[in-house]
Amino acid sequence: MPRPLVDVDASAASSFCLADEMPPLATGWHAHRRHQLLYAAQGALHLEVDRAQWLLPPQRAAWLRGGTPHRVRSNHPVRLCTVYLEPSLVPMPPQEECCVFLLPPLAREMLVYSARWGPERAPDDAVAESFFQTLAHLLAEWSSQGQRWRLPRARTPELEKAMAYTLAHLEGPLSFEGAARAAGLSGRTLARRFDAEAQTTWRRFLHDARMLRAMELLAQNGARVTQTAHDVGFESLAAFTHAFHAFSGERPRDFRQRVAHGTALPAPPLRPTRPKRAD
Template sequence: MVDLRQGGRGLGGSYAWDGPHLVTGWHSHDMHQIEYAISGVIEVETAAAHYLLPPQQAAWIPAGLEHSATMNSSVRSVAVLFDPSLIRSPGDRARIIAVPLLIREMVIYAQRWPINDAQPDPVADGFFRTLGHLLIEALDQETPLDLPTPTDPLLAAAATYTRQHLEAVTVEQVSRAVGVSERTLRRQFRAELGLSWRDYLTRARLLRAMALLAEPGPSVLEVSNAVGFDSPSSFARTFTRHCGESPSDYRRRVTART
């Protein structure tokens, strides 16, 4: 349990990050948390799934939920924390939401009250209570694109191998690497994760593509090749179907200055 309050006594507050590459390790908080990337891409992992947070998406992390976050070197982020007495979390799992403009501006404005300095203040309490209720309503429009986390060691090894060889991987290569038949591997993916190995591969490729597109440098074509799609048109169709917009539109949106 990590205490971000450090003496602060307010019912809500913020924690901003703008620094070097950081992997937090597994931890939890005694407050509900929304994690939002102003720029760059944050990775959040729980026991159930691995999530990617480009700008304009955020993770809701209930109090007490163990998680790990990876802040890449270009990340600027704001975590907003809420005392459980302020708002009630709808469930005990992490959720990913698309952040509308109003909530985004309120999350950024919340930096006025750093969590370690937050003191009882009716204005601050009202602000965080309102923001919390808006977030709870937004959770009804959950938009996850995640990778479920296998608990079986063999399946976990197969999932890791798949993610490490996105540019050119086949189920035959994965099954050979972990020492089981293709049929067994396919059956285990379906039984434990509820999706096929091919679907897992597609999600992993799209999540990696989202991270690459959120950074300056590689073109859409280069991203398509880097994550293993046969052609730019196939990449564009798949990305649009799962993410609701084209790779080019996504890049323009998430790299726009807030």
């Protein structure tokens, strides 16, 4: 059974883990005083901060800087293992408000082990203090390989509807006109919204969303590359392999094998950045 809601900022312990099995969830916008390491040992999370959003399958974790507003949702049950760290324990806090990275095997084991110390633990537990200090130091190394795979976040309800419609239909035929109708906008207006709010196009958003969804599917036990290609809207396996390699720097088969062993991924290829427009 899920435990009652806990006010994590009220805990007397400097650092601790909050582990729980949760039904499908959708939190409101909130922030924590402590730095937060968000991890789902089972299931996948959808994480949003002010200007970006991520999919977090069990092989990835999010390192949220203390005070960062965020919200989380999951369409399926999840097993959470979230660590909260006193800022004074962290020698190198995240430079950005959120950093998402692939968990090495040691990190996964430490996160699962940390569940023995919940928010009600004794503040003077020397073993717990030493453990979380070690974890805080290792986080600087692990998060240095943060992934740039993210999606922009909508800033108006209309664009949010268009993005939600797109994310809900990645597996089948999908048109820009359908996304515009879902948002209640003309195609021209929706194109302007993507450009102004997300600094991208709908087609690029769709492509990146399909690649991130493919990563999530390939991370599951028994995943098949051909089925994954079909599940994210590709009729041709060759086209999917080419697109996935261009996006991630690896072929889908290699990615699947690497994630299964929990090893680090190569940095994705850099894309040309768009120049900022003058106000």
